[in-house]
Amino acid sequence: MKFFATCPKGLEPVLFDELQALNVDAPKQTLAGVYFSGGLEAAYRACLWSRVANRILLELQRCPAETADQLYQGVQQLKWLEHMRPEGTLTIDFTGQSEGINHSRFGAQKVKDAIVDQIRDETGRRPSVDRLKPDLRVNVHLQRGEATIAVDISGDSLHRRGYRLQSGSAPMKENLAAALLYRCGWPEKAAQGQALLDPMCGSGTLLIEGVLMAADIAPGLLRRDYGFTYWTQHNSSLWKSLVEEAQQRREAGLKVVSSRFEGFDADAKVLNIARDNARRAGVEGLIHLERRELSRLSHPATDAQGLVVTNPPYGERLGDEPTLFFLYQHLGERLKAEFAGWQAAVFTGNPELCRMMKLAADKTYKLYNGAIPSQLQIFNIRARQEAELAESEGLMEGQPDNREPAVADAAPVELSDGAQMLANRLRKNFKQLGKWARRQEITCYRLYDADLPEYSAAIDIYDDWVHVQEYQAPKSVDVVKAFARLQEIVAVLPSVLGVPAAHVVLKQRRRQQGSSQYEKQDQTAHFIDITEGGCRILVNLEDYLDTGLFLDHRPVRMQIQQEAKGKDFLNLFCYTATASLHAAQGGARSTTSIDMSATYLNWAKKNFALNGFSEARNHFIQEDCIRWLKAQKGEGYDLIFLDPPTFSNSKRMHDVLDVQRDHVELISLAMGLLRPEGKLIFSNNYRRFKIDPQLAERYRVVDITRKSIDLDFKRSSKIHQCFEISAL
Incomplete structure (x- = not known):
């Protein structure tokens, strides 16, 4: 019999070695799998023992299939009653296409029709379709006009062992975990009694797979059903003997395991999931699981050698990267301090982060975690090892529009000459701007804006908090050097400004698209109550791309407050409606604030409630501003503030917004709502904006x-452009 074992891309060499060890005949590696041949016993052993394969397919026939009729006739050449009962169930997995078959669903339908029609014609009975637990799973792959028809004897994907009913966030599939352990040489290490440790173990998949090895x-011992279970050619006695042999090997193996298995994680909930998974796998007694922060990672006293293997987070969310720099750096420090003589393996979808560990990788394997290109980097930890990483020259530059958050708690670093220059500049700015701010009764202001190009960041004061927005470095700047400078920025601030280190919040600024500016980035819910122009305003330095208050618009807000008395005020693209709050504080007859984000409108309502303004005269509308403007008729406002984003293709919007292209239409629509003596204040932060003549x-x-x-934004004179527009 001819078989094909499928596997994730990148794992083909590992699967080939594994099948060779199972003594199958003529294994041949190809893309996404390995061909092999043999009797049913070879296929059963692959189903039971392969730790890497996804499916085991028994090839029945190859036939021409350029057209749907050719495919139908080719399928009917097979005798399907040799594979299923007339009243049985089936499902079809179809991949590929040809000139006459351009959709997998259509191809699957033709295959199903051919099988059902044949059985109905021969028996008068008709099989039915069951996509979840069919008696027979037929796999058809169409390539270059030829269809390969196979029976899937594995059934559900073999990576589903049966022990993992729950998982943490971004779980690793079991067969990928096994492949990583193979690449690390874990079976040989386990035979020597070495230890296995995962410092960020999540739901425990790597550790459980390590114990099984x-x-x-x-x-496959934990699985109840396979694709061959109800296949009419299934040899139940042969399968039973193989399972009994595997059970005997399991009992013998558990008695002689000498390795120590330890898993740590900071999340108690995910550790409970790991314990449940280990219990279902029958190995809970061999794995020590403990809630422990990475900062407390230490060498097990009883183990001279072992393998530290882990799959750290690598940036699923916007805003993760700055925080992850610290995490990977700390992981490298703990490995060098505690695990000399051990081997470490890090699997990540962001290999650049591994450079923060300052360890030279001895081996690197390119793999995939689902569709994410990833790397397994293997390090031999040597005492006091420091990898010499070449630093490319270049200055951090660029000033994208939006920001993304991460709270930084950086370890102390020795200040370079450049950091001393930075500290001096911050002291000078703090002295000068501090005096100005106190005279103006301003408590939130920009202290520093990339004054020194090597330290490219914006630093804002929010009462006794400091908000650091690192400008994203161009690709030409070495990531390690950029991170070192970022650490120095964070390190000098507490002493220069006299604030606690915990009050320094770090974000990285980069361009965002669509609705990313509205997405919540963290879960601190830590709001600070600040004051501006007599208004109390809630700002959040940690959870969102922006803080809730654009500091550069302070003069505009104060102008609105001064001019709003007795007027009906409209705020388009209102964000957290701080301009509307100032209008209400200035005595506006009414305010109307429009934005498509419910999150920011709810934030705005909190601001109004904090200042004692009810919603009776202050209205909040969740809507696409362009669509809302087009639906309005007649004049109704004395003062309008129009501050659109530079660009937005958010799904919440009816259309794509480009402020340079669309500003004439936006202004014209808004002017249509302005009373004869009214004023429109139009602003935007597109640095190359040109107003249409x-x-x-x-x-x-x-x-x-x-x-x-x-004064605090004079260095950034292009932070925004602002115009007053009124009737001629």
């Missing part, structure tokens, strides 16, 4: 950009 436990032919347009920028 060490104890010679077949990964045709607007000056229709309205009175005054550029007020210079007076709308306070």
Whole structure:
């Protein structure tokens, strides 16, 4: 019989070695799998013992299939009553396409029809379709006009061992975990009694797979059903004998395991999941699981050698990267301090992060975690090892529009000459801007904005908190050097400004698209109550891309407060509606705030409630501003603030917004709602923005950009552009 064992991309060499060890005939490696031949026993052993394969397919026939009719006739050449009962159930897995078959669902339908029609014609009975637990799973792959028809004797994917009913976030599949352990040489290490430790173990998959290998436990023993269970050619006595042999090997293996298995994680909930998984796998007595932070990672006193293997987080969310720099750096420090003589293996979808560990990888394997290109990096830990990483020259530059958060708690670092220069510049700015801010009764202001190009960040004061926004370095800047400078920025701030280190919050600024500016990035829910122009405003330095208050618009908000008395005020693209709050504080007759984000509108309502303003005269509308403007008729507002984003293709919006392209339409629509003596204040933060000359032919347009920028933003004179627009 001819078989094909499938596996994830990148694991083909590991599967080949594994099948060779199972003594199958003529294994041949190819893309996404390995061909082999043999009798049913070879296929059964592969189902029971393969730790890497996804499926074992028994090839029945190959036939031409350029057209649907050819496919139908080819399938009917097989005798399907040799594989299933007339009243049985089946499902079809179909992949590939040809000139006449361009959809997998259509191909699967033709295969199903051919099988059902044949059995109905011969017996008068008709099999039915069961996609979940069929008696027969037929696999058809169409390539270059030829269909390969096979029976899937594995059934459900073999990576589903049966022990993992729950998992943590971003779980690793069991067969990928096994492949990583093979690549690390774990079976040989386990035979020597070495230890296995995962410092961020999550739901315990790596540890459980490690125990199954060490104890010679077949990964398929826990599965109840296979694809061959109801296949009419299934040899139940042969399968039973193989299972009994595997059970005997399991019992013998558990008695002689000498390795120690330890798993740590900071999340108590996910550790409970790991314990349940280990219990279902029958290995809970061999794995020590403990809630422990990475900072407490230490060498097990009783183990001279072993393997530290882990799959750390590598940035599923916006805003993860700055925090992960610290995590990987700390992991490297703990490995060098505690695990000399051990081997360490890190599997990550962001290999650049591994450079933060300052360990030279002895081996690197390119693999995939689902669709994510990833790497397994293997390190031999030597005493006091420091990898010499080449640092490319270059300065951090660029100033994208939006921000993404991560709370930083950096370890102390020795300050370089550059960091001393940074500290001096911060002291100078703090002295000068601090005096100005106190005179103006301003408690939140920009202290530093990439004054020194090597330290490219914006640093803002929020009362006794410091908000650091690192500008994303271009790809030409070495990531390790950029991170070192970032550490120095964070390190000098507490002493220079006299604030606790815990009050320094770090974010990285990079361009965002779509709805990313509205997504919550963290779960601290830590709001700070600050004051501006007599208004109390809630800001959140940690959870969102922005803090809830654009500091550069402070003069505009104060102007609105001064001019709003007795007026109906409209705030388009209102964000957290701080401009509306200032209008209400200034005595506006009414305020209307429009934004498509419910999150920010709810934030705005909290701001109003904090200041004692009810919603009776202050209205909040969740809507696409362009669509809302087009639906309005007649004049209704005395003062309008229009501050659109530079670009947005959010799914919440009816259409794509480009402020340079669309500003004429936006302004015209807003002016249609303005009363004759009213004023529109139009602002945007697109640095290359050019206002269309045709607007000056229709309205009175005054550029007020210079007076709308306070002293703390003079270095960033292009932070926004601002215009007053009124009727001629």
